[in-house]
Structure formats: C-alpha cells, structure tokens
Amino acid sequence: MRYNDPSPLETPVLTRRFRLPNSQSIDTYLASDGYKGFERAIGMTQDEIIGEVKTSILRGRGGAGFPTGMKWGFVPRTSPKPKYIVVNADESEPGTCKDRLLMEFDPHQLIEGVLIAGLAVGAQQGYIYIRGEFRYLIGVMDKAIDEAYAKGYLGDNILGRGVKFNLATHSGAGAYECGEESALLESLEGKRGNPRIRPPFPAVAGAYQCPTILNNVETFCAVPSIILNGGKWFADLGSPKNGGTRLFCLSGHVNKPGVYELPMGFNLMRMINEVGGGIRGGKKLKAVVPGGSSCPILKADECDLAMDYDTVAAAKSMLGSGGVVVLDEDTCMVKFALRIMRFYAHESCGWCIPCREGTTWLKKLLTRFHEGQGQRSDIVMIGDLSKNMLGRTFCPLGDAAAMPTIAIVEKFRDEFEAHLDGKPCPYEHINAFSKSGLAA
Amino acid sequence: MTFSPELEAQFEKFLAKYPADKKRSAVIPMLVYAQDETHAITQEVIEEVAKRCGVTPLQVDEVVGFYSMLHKKPQGTYHVQVCTNISCLIVGGEEIWNQACHKLGIGHKQTTADGRISLEEVECMGACSWAPAVQVNYDFYHFVTPSQLDKLLDGLSAGKKPDEIAGVKRASC
C-alpha cells in the first residue's frame, strides 16, 4: 500500500496500520486500537493530557522541533474566546513527502490526534489546511471525517460523553509560504499568504485572532499512541530529549529511496547504507541535506551522526522536516545551490525587502555563475548577501534561503572555482538516467 | 454566470465550515474548485465568489495574484506539471522537463495549439522519495522515466485519457 517497500530496520508506530488492508477505513482503525487514545483522554484532565505530551518529548515535526506539550501549554485555556486546532498539511518543503502518506493511509489517526488536542485546550473546532495540489487527499480526509461523524467520533455530543468537536478540511492554492504558521492562518482567513508579526503567537492569537494550536500532520499523528501507551513509552523510543520515531523521507542517489519510520537518533550513515541500500551505481557520497532544502548541507565526512534535533544542530545544521536528500559525487553543487535559490526566489512572498531582493539577486548571481559567467568576487558576494539576509527578514523564509547557500559556498568553494573563467560546468554532460543504469 | 449544481453544493459545504461571520475563509477553496469547472479565474468568477463570501471583488482579486494554482488564462485539458526541485533534479527531473518541452514544442506555462496539454515546471510536489515526479491535473506519477513520459504525452496528444494509456500508471488512489 505504500509507494516504497518497508525496511526491516523500521520501528512502525505512526505507520503501523499502513500495511493493513483498507487502512483508510474507520472499521480497520477501530479494530486496531483506533480512537482508544481519545477515549482515554476524555477521562483525563487537560493538565494530564498536556503533561503526557510533555513527558513524551514529542517535538514538532514541521521543521522547528519545538516541544509540542510546551506549545499546547501556552494556550490560555480560560480565555472566553473560542479555541481552534489547525493542522499544517501544507507539506511543501523540498525533500519532504511524509504527511501525504500519513493522511492517505491512516486518516483517522490524524483525526484522533486533533480530537485529543481539542480536549487538551478546550477547542471545539479544527481545520486541516491541505495544500491545494493534494486534492485527492482532501477527498480521503473528507471521507474519513464523514465516517467519524457517522460513528459518533465528531459532532456536538461525541460518544454521548458531552464532548463537542467539529472538523473540516481547507484547501490551499499553491504557496510554499503558506506552510509558515502565521501565513497559513492568513490564508485560512481567505487572504494573501503574508505572514503576521509575532508575538502574539498562534497559541494566543491564531485563527480569527483566537487561541490556536497549530501543528504539523505528523506531530498530531503521534499523539494517539502517546496517550494510549504513555508519554514515557514514546520518549523511550527515541534518543535523549528527542522522543519517539519520525518519518524520514530518503531521496536522491540511494538504491532504495522511500519514506521510513525510524527511531529518533538513527545514524545517518546507517540510514543511507542499510535502510537506503547505499549509493546507487556504486558512486561515492558527496553530501546530504538532512532535513529539507532549508537545512545547511552536510559533507560526506560529517554524516556519521545521530539524526535527532540536538545532534544535527550541533553539526550546524537542522533535522528540519525529515527530508533527507542524498547527493552522490556527480552532483554539481553550484547547480544545486541555484535550484534551491530559484525555489526561494519564486516562493518569497515579497513582503520584506531583504528576502524579496536578496533571493532575486542571489538567483541572478547563481544563474550567471552556473553559466560560466561568474567572477571570483561573486563567490564572496553570494556568501555575503546570504549572511546579510540571516535574521533580518520578517519571517524565517529568508533564513531558509540563506542558510543552505552559506553552507554550500563555504563547504564547496572549489566547485564554484571550477566554474570560473567561462569553464563549462564539469557535471553538465551527466544525464541522470543514463549514468546509473536506470531504465530509460 | 451559472455554475453547475454540484459546484453550488460544494460552495454551500465550504460556507458551512467557517463561523457565520468568517465567510471570507471560503474564498480560496471556492476559487480552486470553481477554476476546475471554468478553467480560468475570470472577472465573473471573482464577482460570484465575492458575492457569496461577502467580500469585495478586489479582496478576491488580490488573492488570485498570490497563489500559484490560480490563473486567469485557461490551461490545457491536461495540465502536466514536472517537478525540478532538488530531489527530482538530481535523479532526472530536469531531463524529464526538457524532454516534455521538446516533445510538445511548448515551454513553461504554455499550452499546445489544440488546447489539450499545458506544461508547467513546478516546485516540490511532495513526492521526493519517489522522484522524478509528475502531476497531471491532480494525479501523481512517481519514478517517471523518459519512455513513460513519451507514452504519457503521446497518449494525451492522441486524445486519450491518462488512465487509458498503457504502460503509465498513476500513483495515488
């Protein structure tokens, strides 16, 4: 049922139902502990639910890795305003393709996670913001939501226990920036996806300026297992300060690319060689993007490390969104940097000048460079321009554009130099299909 | 202008999702679904959506300009989107993109003369582990090879529906 074969090294928690027949249906879900975590949570106090999530050391799977229990604790539960739960299903960070699977193959797990979040802060309405390109998933989620209403797991008096919660999907329309939480909320309100000034954070003033829990799909999907098996059980699956498993999206030059659920702290080299079957075509590893396009790249000799938030941060990169992009020795790093910058220039919402102008100029510089028209001074300028964007933009998209660029220029300066003096790109003749003996 | 009864029913569902005084929230979903039927966001579509959501046409228009999926010019019956972002790029996404342009004789955001196929080079579509990835309208194609792309484009050009084309299988359910 998945798009790649599972690996024996996986620890299936969030993905454990994927292999069941008809895994999308509520009957399959109910027959495999479905909604049991929610039923347990109904009998718990709000502090107990949040406490369990804190104990689990679940950290946000959308990119920043913020502790989820702590975030839920920031919601002013006594506020007279309505409270909202918003699911970030915008999944658009290049390299990332896991939320799609979680919704496609186990939609009820997400609904249950949202329901528990609703209990934790007293919210009665939730929205799942799904990127517009994932139209079929809106169908999958709508169907699951209808089933949940029909079986009494959503509505005004859930299971006759006096709990009220309504849930609906919401379609985006193509904009990476709408994955940023405050831009997402603007978009949810029917506006352009320009971010909001923070503070106030969504926990205090989110959807319709009301207290809001906003988390990534995978974050919510972890919650039912945490409530059912206990926060400690989940924490113990991972490494210190990094609870649980996570869905790693292995892509690029490995023999077995795919999405794999592995314990937090799984070694990156093992991920590449044992889970991913090694570099294809017997080539050598050049570099790895450890967590989606915005994360600083790691050189091959920096890749023997535990994939958890703190270890990757100590290596001056980020675990990010779980997108692990593996690059072999034939990859042109100038072209790679250019493609990343083209992306950010395209997706910059234009609101603030350092990002709008910075990404545009960097794109121009890198294009010129890759075409062999670059000058030695451009190498320094690319690094300087990027550094001047860092921390000076209105939202983190500017940083997301700058960080990988700075790292690529620093770590692969020789490749920039190889493009100088009108020399053609040393890798340009390589065709991705013919080089590794792939079916043409 | 009139929409189909199905679309009107969908609009009603959208409006019911949000608090009574927050109908503006339905603007974007309505535009996306309307466009599927009308093939482009015309001034009339903008006015109809504005009326239903209780906002000004300008408030709808400014949204149209922001989102990449919304467009004022009609696309082809089959909108072929090729991802060339990082995970796709390094395993052949660019070759697939160049091949598509070459074969159809059109480029980014252009449509064939018969109106059947339009092309767009797109950003990451959430299929990175199964790259190179292509989307035709809302359907995903994973691990696309040059020969599969040929079959797909030949079939579409010859008037076939994607599901009728032998040797090319869409990924999503």
Ligand SMILES: Cc1cc2nc3c(=O)[nH]c(=O)nc-3n(C[C@H](O)[C@H](O)[C@H](O)COP(=O)(O)O)c2cc1C
């Ligand atoms: C430019 C930008 C794009 C983002 N895109 C996404 C996204 O597609 N999905 C996501 O869950 N988080 C995304 N985020 C992170 C969100 O802002 C937010 O931190 C996250 O959804 C919070 O959920 P979590 O704590 O569960 O990770 C993005 C952030 C930025 C700055």
Ligand code: SF4
């Ligand atoms: S950094 Fe500025 S221009 Fe870039 S996306 Fe954020 S707000 Fe928009």
Ligand code: FES
């Ligand atoms: S990079 Fe092409 S689908 Fe993600």
